[in-house]
Amino acid sequence: MGLLLQSPRLREGATPVLHSWTKVTPQRPAPKPRWCPPPKKPKGPQKLNKIVVSEPDIAMDTSASGTSPDLDVSMDASGSGLDMDIDQSVPDFSEKTSEVDTVSKTTSIVTVSPPPVKVDVSTQTAWTPLSTSTQTTSDSDCNVQSVHDHVYTFVKDKSQTLESYKDYVLQLESKLQAVEEECKHLKKTVHSLKAQVNANTFCANAFRGDDDAMRFYTGLPSFDVFMALYEYIAPKAMQLQYWRGSSTVRDSKPHQRPGMCRPGPKKKCTLLDEFFLVLVRLKVGLFHKDLAIRFNLSESTVSRIVTTWINFLYLELPLMFPFPTxxxxxxxxxxxxxxxxxxxxxxxxxxxxxxxxxxxxxxxxxxxxxxxxxxxxxxxxxxxxxxxxxxxxxxxxxxxxxxxxxxxxxxxxxxxxxxxxxxxxxxxxxxxxxxxxxxxxxxxxxxxxxxxxxxxxxxxxxxxxxxxxxxxxxxxxxxxxxxxxxxxxxxxxxxxxxxxxxxxxxxxxxxxxx
Incomplete structure (x- = not known):
């Protein structure tokens, strides 16, 4: 004997109910399907209708009635649900046929064109829908919610469908392999083009490994020395407030204050190339017009960069070489x-x-x-x-x-x-x-x-x-x-x-x- 409470929580004064584990409790009979009124047909041009065909196929015996009942299936144009209008002469197959289960069945949604289609229930031939998704509905529900909107093809043999899927997958794999090979080739092309552009561009990285050229353009003995000096001053150089005339100090705009980015497009010249530009200006003595053409900048931008960096280096370099003791x-x-x-x-x-x-x-x-x-x-x-x-x-x-x-x-x-x-x-x-x-x-x-x-x-x-x-x-x-x-x-x-x-x-x- 087991002890079963009438409530999940035992309240004060509640009496426990004795339960027998050997007594068989009768199961409730399955509910009969409810009848739903037929939906109103929409006015005006109708969109694609959807019909629900039950699966698996069920052979129905209609010899008792002597007539071939017709099943009129229609659906709202909105596609939100599907209602069936069944003729009164159709017998109740749920009572005569033992193979028909009253539990929920798996249904497939098939797209057809209006007008509404008459489905002959007496026909024994069933077509297997070629679909990639199914919906589980209950016989007790009259309206089936449609969440998929695909066009399906009917085939008679499922083995042919599997073979066609395999062939299609093989085709996709071959196409994917071809695309991957093309992607690798394009990456190599982009890499080579970038190398050519860098080689033809007047910038600091163009002289990487060429110490003689670096000594000529900057006065520094090698590219490594150039990079070491840049890495030392770069943290402070990132916070530079670029020179914009005498008003820069007296009347600074919000975007010109230290720590705030300048609005507008991104700068064409990197911080490393700005440092290189200033050293070229000092060592070779090139004019601003020449530097503007070489670095693809405007003369005003070159002048602003040179003025800012020279004032910055004027304060930083003496700190690196204090007066020795x-x-x-x-x-x-x-x-x-x-x-x-x-x-x-x-x-x-x-x-x-x-x-x-x-x-x-x-x-x-x-x-x-x-x-x-x-x-x-x-x-x-x-x-x-x-x-x-x-x-x-x-x-x-x-x-x-x-x-x-x-x-x-x-x-x-x-x-x-x-x-x-x-x-x-x-x-x-x-x-x-x-x-x-x-x-x-x-x-x-x-x-x-x-x-x-x-x-x-x-x-x-x-x-x-x-x-x-x-x-x-x-x-x-x-x-x-x-x-x-x-x-x-x-x-x-x-x-x-x-x-x-x-x-x-x-x-x-x-x-x-x-």
Missing amino acids: QADIRANMPLQFSQYPTTRIIIDCTEIFIEVPSAMLAQSQTWSNYKHHNTWKALVGISPNGMVTFVSKLWGGRVSDKAITRDSGLLALLESGDNVMADRGFEISDILPPGVSLNIPPFKGDRAALSAAEVQETMDIASVRIHVERAIGRIKNYHILDGVMPITMAKQADQIFTVCAYLTNFSPPLVKKE
Whole structure:
């Protein structure tokens, strides 16, 4: 005996009901199919109707009635459901035929054209529909929901259908294989075309592996050095705010603020190619028009890129080469400076030709008696191993070397015990900080000639001081500085000269430590 509760939850005061496991409970009889009223026929032109043909085929005996009943099957034009109008003379086959099951049957939906089709129930021949999907309906339901709308074909033999399916699958597999082969061929073609385009395009990747070309266009010794420098500055370069005139700082638009993208189409030039473009501008000295044609850009875009990147490099490159300490200098002192072990820096001045200014005051301030031309002058300092460690701003060619040294900020970097090596023109011993000495070649003065010891000393100093002139020569190899610089570049002249000077530090050292 089992214990069965009348409710899933046992309530307070409920009495359990005893249940016998051996007693057979009678099953309910299957419900008879309900009769549904015939649907209203739609007015106007009708769409494709659908007829439900029961499957599997059922042989019906109609000899008892003596007549061949007709089954009128119609469907709403909307296709939402299917209703059958059965003649009153049709006998109840559910009571006479034992093979007909009252449980749900599998039906197939077949598309036919109007008008409604009369199906003869007495016919024993059944056609097997060729369909890819079936619907399960119940005899108790009068309206069959149609969710598939396909055109079907009737065949008499199912084996022929399977064979046709196999042939069709084989055809699809052969077509798929042909398409895959064509796709592989097209990929190879695209890859080769991309390689040709990159080879014919003036960009940084076009010179990958060509160190001579990279040295010619950028001044850097190899492509690997170029990529190493780019990867170092790329994180900051991604946040650049591009120059758009003097209003960029005073009145920045929302899309010009740092960290926000510029609206409009994507930039044609990548960040790597922008860096390459700027180095080409400095090293080769190409005009903006030439660069615009080579990189497929407008002149205004080239000008904006060059201005932005030069200001950026002017701030970043000096941070990579800070002024070395005394300990660093002495730890890397070349053997050539064994006679001058306390040398901290070697200095010299260089001049750049410029256009003649229109203002008379500017003409007089930039006139150089040494070059007999209007020039800008800068002070350059190198360490004993030849690395550029100090670059001053540009001054008018009329300013003396002593004035530039005093006002450039170099003296604040020197410490007691340092030695400064310079040319005869640098009479700066009276302005040097306490404890700092000056090493320059001796003067002849009013004497007829120098002594033998002074001549030897002059030769010894010149043999090591020559390295600062070699360093300046490397700077002048950037062709943007040779020739005559236009006055329109005056606002960027300091940045251009400083960037060119510090870029020479990526070249092999002038003085090797033996």
